[in-house]
Amino acid sequence: MSLSPEQQAEIDALRANPQQTLRTVAPGMEKHLYLAHPVLDHGFVRVIDYMGDDAAICQAARVSYGKGTKSVQNDEGLIRYLMRHWHSTPFEMCEVKLHVKLPVFVARQWIRHRTANVNEYSARYSILDREFYIPAPEHVAAQSRVNNQGRGEVLQGDEAARVLEILKADSARCYDHYEQMISQDGQQGLARELARMNLPANIYTQWYWKVDLHNLFHFLRLRADAHAQYEIRAYADVICGIVADWVPYAWRAFEDYRMNAASLSAQMVDCVRRMLRGEQVTQENSGMSAREWREFQDIVGL
Amino acid sequence: MSLSPEQQAEIDALRANPQQTLRTVAPGMEKHLYLAHPVLDHGFVRVIDYMGDDAAICQAARVSYGKGTKSVQNDEGLIRYLMRHWHSTPFEMCEVKLHVKLPVFVARQWIRHRTANVNEYSARYSILDREFYIPAPEHVAAQSRVNNQGRGEVLQGDEAARVLEILKADSARCYDHYEQMISQDGQQGLARELARMNLPANIYTQWYWKVDLHNLFHFLRLRADAHAQYEIRAYADVICGIVADWVPYAWRAFEDYRMNAASLSAQMVDCVRRMLRGEQVTQENSGMSAREWREFQDIVGL
Amino acid sequence: MSLSPEQQAEIDALRANPQQTLRTVAPGMEKHLYLAHPVLDHGFVRVIDYMGDDAAICQAARVSYGKGTKSVQNDEGLIRYLMRHWHSTPFEMCEVKLHVKLPVFVARQWIRHRTANVNEYSARYSILDREFYIPAPEHVAAQSRVNNQGRGEVLQGDEAARVLEILKADSARCYDHYEQMISQDGQQGLARELARMNLPANIYTQWYWKVDLHNLFHFLRLRADAHAQYEIRAYADVICGIVADWVPYAWRAFEDYRMNAASLSAQMVDCVRRMLRGEQVTQENSGMSAREWREFQDIVGL
Amino acid sequence: MSLSPEQQAEIDALRANPQQTLRTVAPGMEKHLYLAHPVLDHGFVRVIDYMGDDAAICQAARVSYGKGTKSVQNDEGLIRYLMRHWHSTPFEMCEVKLHVKLPVFVARQWIRHRTANVNEYSARYSILDREFYIPAPEHVAAQSRVNNQGRGEVLQGDEAARVLEILKADSARCYDHYEQMISQDGQQGLARELARMNLPANIYTQWYWKVDLHNLFHFLRLRADAHAQYEIRAYADVICGIVADWVPYAWRAFEDYRMNAASLSAQMVDCVRRMLRGEQVTQENSGMSAREWREFQDIVGL
Incomplete structure (x- = not known):
């Protein structure tokens, strides 16, 4: 800051x-x-x-x-x-x-x-x-293998170093060019509303x-x-x-x-009720997809 | 109050x-x-x-x-x-x-x-x-003859008196009945969510x-x-x-x-410009409908 | 309709x-x-x-x-x-x-x-x-004793009849007066924007x-x-x-x-987990108020 | 496209x-x-x-x-x-x-x-x-001298060429690096949610x-x-x-x-009325600031 x-x-x-x-x-x-x-x-x-x-x-x-x-x-x-x-x-x-x-x-x-x-x-x-x-090293992570919109393990060694180097160098260069373009020193100077488009996210x-x-x-x-x-x-x-x-x-x-609450689908509510009555419930007889079943297991701690 | x-x-x-x-x-x-x-x-x-x-x-x-x-x-x-x-x-x-x-x-x-x-x-x-x-007498007005969604002259005499009497009597009677319906004195008492529908606006x-x-x-x-x-x-x-x-x-x-501002349509702007140049502008050569022309006259004070 | x-x-x-x-x-x-x-x-x-x-x-x-x-x-x-x-x-x-x-x-x-x-x-x-x-007789119900904003048992006999009679009579009378007030027959006629206030909900x-x-x-x-x-x-x-x-x-x-889904609070999730592990859970050791506990019992079917 | x-x-x-x-x-x-x-x-x-x-x-x-x-x-x-x-x-x-x-x-x-x-x-x-x-050459313009958030004259010659070169080169380089960072060829590959931050606006x-x-x-x-x-x-x-x-x-x-309409402030409406009555109105006696007066002249075509 x-x-x-x-x-x-x-x-x-x-x-x-x-x-x-x-x-x-x-x-x-x-x-x-x-x-x-x-x-x-x-x-x-x-x-x-x-x-x-x-x-x-x-x-x-x-x-x-x-x-x-x-x-x-x-x-x-x-x-x-x-x-x-x-x-x-x-x-x-x-x-x-x-x-x-x-x-x-x-x-x-x-x-x-x-x-x-x-x-x-x-x-x-x-x-x-x-x-x-510029992310701290512990936040420079790989694309997740299980979640298309998430990150997985922290990158290590050379790969992590390369990433940080790229981010720093490109930021600096883009900003230098931004300043050069808007400068009115010896030139007219590009409109700020245009120059900003050179700046990374x-x-x-x-x-x-x-x-x-x-x-x-x-x-x-x-x-x-x-x-x-x-x-x-x-x-x-x-x-x-x-x-x-x-x-x-x-x-x-x-x-x-x-x-810290959990939303149980109609199928999940039904499974909880059956399980509390002592019934053996598996994914196969749960009415849930494999993915929902995993989410259910996470919620009820199985 | x-x-x-x-x-x-x-x-x-x-x-x-x-x-x-x-x-x-x-x-x-x-x-x-x-x-x-x-x-x-x-x-x-x-x-x-x-x-x-x-x-x-x-x-x-x-x-x-x-x-x-x-x-x-x-x-x-x-x-x-x-x-x-x-x-x-x-x-x-x-x-x-x-x-x-x-x-x-x-x-x-x-x-x-x-x-x-x-x-x-x-x-x-x-x-x-x-x-x-219950409106004050000076606000008990007739339907406007020129504006379908407005009021015109203040009602006078018997007609005004009848209106006020109706409003008062109907309000009082509807409220009495509201109270009777929800009362739990000697009866179950109607649900409030239903009884309220008897109350006027x-x-x-x-x-x-x-x-x-x-x-x-x-x-x-x-x-x-x-x-x-x-x-x-x-x-x-x-x-x-x-x-x-x-x-x-x-x-x-x-x-x-x-x-206290006024919004001038494209046609109104054009008429103002012509009038300021000394041109004689009438509704006929203004490009406005009769109604818009009246609104224009109100704005420019003609 | x-x-x-x-x-x-x-x-x-x-x-x-x-x-x-x-x-x-x-x-x-x-x-x-x-x-x-x-x-x-x-x-x-x-x-x-x-x-x-x-x-x-x-x-x-x-x-x-x-x-x-x-x-x-x-x-x-x-x-x-x-x-x-x-x-x-x-x-x-x-x-x-x-x-x-x-x-x-x-x-x-x-x-x-x-x-x-x-x-x-x-x-x-x-x-x-x-x-x-005008509600059908099966919807003319008493104020709920357990829920301040709900209805309970259907009203019976004289009480139900009185309610329906009131609703019908007051609606009819208020509308008659609405028509009288706006009428331009022999009088100016009250503005519609005012007359509407006599109409019940x-x-x-x-x-x-x-x-x-x-x-x-x-x-x-x-x-x-x-x-x-x-x-x-x-x-x-x-x-x-x-x-x-x-x-x-x-x-x-x-x-x-x-x-048909259910939202389980943090406390409810915890109780489900404990119950599925075979623990005996009661309202006293649930961390829930009496009211929440009843809601929980409804969800899990106990 | x-x-x-x-x-x-x-x-x-x-x-x-x-x-x-x-x-x-x-x-x-x-x-x-x-x-x-x-x-x-x-x-x-x-x-x-x-x-x-x-x-x-x-x-x-x-x-x-x-x-x-x-x-x-x-x-x-x-x-x-x-x-x-x-x-x-x-x-x-x-x-x-x-x-x-x-x-x-x-x-x-x-x-x-x-x-x-x-x-x-x-x-x-x-x-x-x-x-x-990458803007077409006719849209590569200088910062406006009169409007802090606008653009003025089109840039010419070397300055325009430099701007376009910078924008093209930085875009290409940043994208090359984006691809290098997310590549899973011989490395884990940076998470896409992170790599995107290297891309310019x-x-x-x-x-x-x-x-x-x-x-x-x-x-x-x-x-x-x-x-x-x-x-x-x-x-x-x-x-x-x-x-x-x-x-x-x-x-x-x-x-x-x-x-194509124009919004006239209270002061502008007043000035139009006065001018239409034949009065000589200047910025000094208009009640408007210099800037508003210019905006007014634009509207009424003076």
């Missing part, structure tokens, strides 16, 4: 200056405000603003006039009920705004989550910084991203999952930690009913 | 208890928090929470690290530029959450604005209050409504417009006042470039 | 007139086009148009140039894989447009599904018909509703569920039958992985 | 095989189906499917049972009225599905239009083709993009505008031609009331 001294000074100034508000304040979130949580080699996640807390979820679900007179225990119970029964609108009543610095290929996956607000740094208007994602970009808690949970379920590409998962994992501090009840409900 | 003493006490308690935050605070909005602005005979609009201010719009547009070092004058200029050139995403970076009490027929128009978050009081789960919208409901500033401006442009039905316009007008206090630069830009 | 002879003639004319197209045609859907499937006492669902079929889901998932050379078996396998692993975008590539006639209180639940396109019959502009939903409205298959599945999972209010479930059930004819592979995948 | 013989054969096969349907058929659109309209050096736009036509817009606006008995003239008048008065939902009743091949930097602008459905070719799963956008990708007509018009208004970057405008222009054939009435209304 690379914050300039000026940027760090701006962050420090903002954190030094609390103000009074009548709004709901989430103490667990105040401690994160403006700080840059490092992700990958040059990226970060910063909380710029937030709206609501656990109590706000309940307040909206009850359409109440004040904070409600219900006990804290009732709040957690209500939140767990809402999550378990797929009520989405009360979770939409919390909102968070993040400043994220991330490689372009990660940004391209991230933007597919459409129900969010985004302002991205414009490479038509501005000049991008010379910052590229591991260059870093930045954006402000604002999303409600329901849609953020959806993002985290998909992107903090073991099947997500490591580089976006690294961001999702940092955001998970922030959400756990912001809305602890909602976070625990999300863990229990989404992240 | 009818807040119970308990509701008023909850509001007072919330307003008596400021807390410290590191977030952006909009002083013009703090003064509105939780207060119930009356609308129509029993309705209200209350600000429950907000995120951002004028500076937050600029901060997102610039994807900046802090508040930015730009002058206040620059901020207003940037906001006006963004509004004039239809940049929508920076305005999406502000968010507001309202608690609204409104008649069902107004709620049915309002909900058509889809890009918002809503939690409505559930008449499957709870019992609705005996509160119905002037009964009041309530909801929490959360929306970003861009979509709120879109709502206000359509619903604070002279062609909107008076009853939803009454809500939009109150919200306009709140937004003007919250984000004064954005509000003035919205007034100049949306609310 | 009440189609006038003119309406029926229009439908017959449309069905008598096939045309040639190069687009994908789903034979199972052609047979439904324009026909009014009756729902409740006066409602219906009609398919007005559709886009795509099972093959179109696969074609988009593969971003292919033609229909693809893959076998039909591969198509079903791919669709089941996409559904099981929560891939939503390929299902968004199918679209359906329905004409629905439905009571207002059902419309109010339905409209909460925001990712859809709607044109509703305007009661500001037009006069509503005298058609009200069991009056029928109509709309065109257009939605993609992914969002339609989400609608059906919630509204064809046993916990949905009967009156909206009646519409969802009819649409389920239509979808099963339109995209049979996607429908079966939806049945197996959504409708 | 580069379709392989197999791809062309698939397209020919689809076009050779009309089928019968009861749905609305738009003859102007049938002629486009499946054909690849070339854009830029290797890109294309293909219509894969569509729903609706001009009559379908009117049918939904009227919530009618059949095609309606209104005359064709009425249909065009209604469509113009709907467009002029910002009615959006009837236009949402038409839908189109496109297959687009486009450079990644264009895809990144395009995807910001969120209300659409997208399936993109996956570079995690598949290997990208060696196809890069001028590489071509592909997607299926499905959108309703209202949101497509919004896309075209912004992207077929003179201020849009040339490379995305090239796609928008091709789509404009397709839409004009598909829904000719809606297209003309869009041209008159959006594309």
Whole structure:
């Protein structure tokens, strides 16, 4: 991560200056405000603003006039009920705004989550910084042999070295050429909106991203999952930690009913019932394909 | 408007208890928090929470690290530029959450604005209050003769009296029957989800409504417009006042470039140019239909 | 259901007139086009148009140039894989447009599904018909004692009769008054946008509703569920039958992985594993609340 | 554009095989189906499917049972009225599905239009083709001196030659290295999800993009505008031609009331009125900034 001294000074100034508000304040979130949580080699996640807390979820679900007179225990119970029964609108009543610095290929996956607000740094208007994602050696991995869209073993020795060398050299050369093309020193200088096309997908970009808690949970379920590409998962994992501090009840409900939950197909439910009655169930008499059967075994721990 | 003493006490308690935050605070909005602005005979609009201010719009547009070092004058200029050139995403970076009490027929128009978050009081789960919208005499108007979906002159005398009598009597009778049907006194009591179907569309409901500033401006442009039905316009007008206090630069830009702006068709632009060159333009040589020509005359003040 | 002879003639004319197209045609859907499937006492669902079929889901998932050379078996396998692993975008590539006639209180639940396109019959502009939903006797049920937002036993005898009498009489009276208020016979006539507020929520409205298959599945999972209010479930059930004819592979995948699937919380997964290892698990040592434990017992059939 | 013989054969096969349907058929659109309209050096736009036509817009606006008995003239008048008065939902009743091949930097602008459905070719799963956008010499332009996010004069001579050489050489080298890294010849082969990060933003990708007509018009208004970057405008222009054939009435209304219309601010409206009354209006007494005044002069042709 690379914050300039000026940027760090701006962050420090903002954190030094609390103000009074009548709004709901989430103490667990105040401690994160403006700080840059490092992700990958040059990226970060910063909380710029937030709206609501656990109590706000309940307040909206009850359409109440004040904070409600219900006990804290009732709040957690209500939140767990809402999550378990797929009520989405009360979770939409919390909102968070993040400043994220991330490689372009990660940004391209991230933007597919459409129900969010985004302002991205414009490479038509501005000049991008010379910052590229170069994976740490333990993340330079081979194509998976079992999963067409995943990675397998970590590359070793010469092959790993060659990969890192290529990524570094091509990034540097492409950026040098980018600078040469836009330079107005002794020439007109190519339009920035054109020159940017020479930059590879591991260059870093930045954006402000604002999303409600329901849609953020959806993002985290998909992107903090073991099947997500490591580089976006690294961001999702940092955001998970922030959400756990912001809305602890909602976070625990999300863990229990989404992240660590399992979806059993009709056939899987039937097999569990038969097995609990003592029946011997095999893939052959399960009604599942070989692939589903393996997924089932993973879930029930056989 | 009818807040119970308990509701008023909850509001007072919330307003008596400021807390410290590191977030952006909009002083013009703090003064509105939780207060119930009356609308129509029993309705209200209350600000429950907000995120951002004028500076937050600029901060997102610039994807900046802090508040930015730009002058206040620059901020207003940037906001006006963004509004004039239809940049929508920076305005999406502000968010507001309202608690609204409104008649069902107004709620049915309002909900058509889809890009918002809503939690409505559930008449499957709870019992609705005996509160119905009965228009003030100056709003009891005849069907318009020129506009199929509007109202014309205010009704007078017996006809007006009959209307008000019908509305009051039918509301009261339908509610009495609603209560009789759900009563568990000496009978089982009809399910609330069924009994509610006997209630007319002037009964009041309530909801929490959360929306970003861009979509709120879109709502206000359509619903604070002279062609909107008076009853939803009454809500939009109150919200306009709140937004003007919250984000004064954005509000003035919205007034100049949306609310009080005019959209000229290709034909209208052509006519203005010809007229400014001194040409005599009539409907016949304007390329417009009679209806468009009248709309054009309204815009250019002829 | 009440189609006038003119309406029926229009439908017959449309069905008598096939045309040639190069687009994908789903034979199972052609047979439904324009026909009014009756729902409740006066409602219906009609398919007005559709886009795509099972093959179109696969074609988009593969971003292919033609229909693809893959076998039909591969198509079903791919669709089941996409559904099981929560891939939503390929299902968004199918679209359906329905004409629905439905009571207002059902419309109010339905409209909460925001990712859809709607044109509703305007009661500001037009006069509503005298058609009200009066439940069949077997659907006039008491408030549930165990579920705050559900219904329990069917009402019997005098109580049931009183309910039906109230609903019929109030509907008729409110509609009579609606007609009196808007009448221009010997008076000016109240604006339609005002008069409509006297009509109860069991009056029928109509709309065109257009939605993609992914969002339609989400609608059906919630509204064809046993916990949905009967009156909206009646519409969802009819649409389920239509979808099963339109995209049979996607429908079966939806049945197996959504409708008849079960979501096990982290605690439930743990209990299943312990039980399959022969451990005695009770609510006390399950980590679940009493309510969750009952839900768990329902799923695993204990 | 580069379709392989197999791809062309698939397209020919689809076009050779009309089928019968009861749905609305738009003859102007049938002629486009499946054909690849070339854009830029290797890109294309293909219509894969569509729903609706001009009559379908009117049918939904009227919530009618059949095609309606209104005359064709009425249909065009209604469509113009709907467009002029910002009615959006009837236009949402038409839908189109496109297959687009486009450079990644264009895809990144395009995807910001969120209300659409997208399936993109996956570079995690598949290997990208060696196809890069290299601008034609007349599009290699300098950074604009007046517009921070635009381009100015076309580059000449050596500078232009250097730019094209850089773009070609860097594309080729980065792709060579991409292939070397993923090769499984004598090595494990880097995961595709990692190797893709070495590819610059001028590489071509592909997607299926499905959108309703209202949101497509919004896309075209912004992207077929003179201020849009040339490379995305090239796609928008091709789509404009397709839409004009598909829904000719809606297209003309869009041209008159959006594309060739002008939005006058409150101050501009005031100035037009004053000028038409014969008053001498200058920037100084106009209430506009210098920049707005220039925009005003452009509109009114002074």
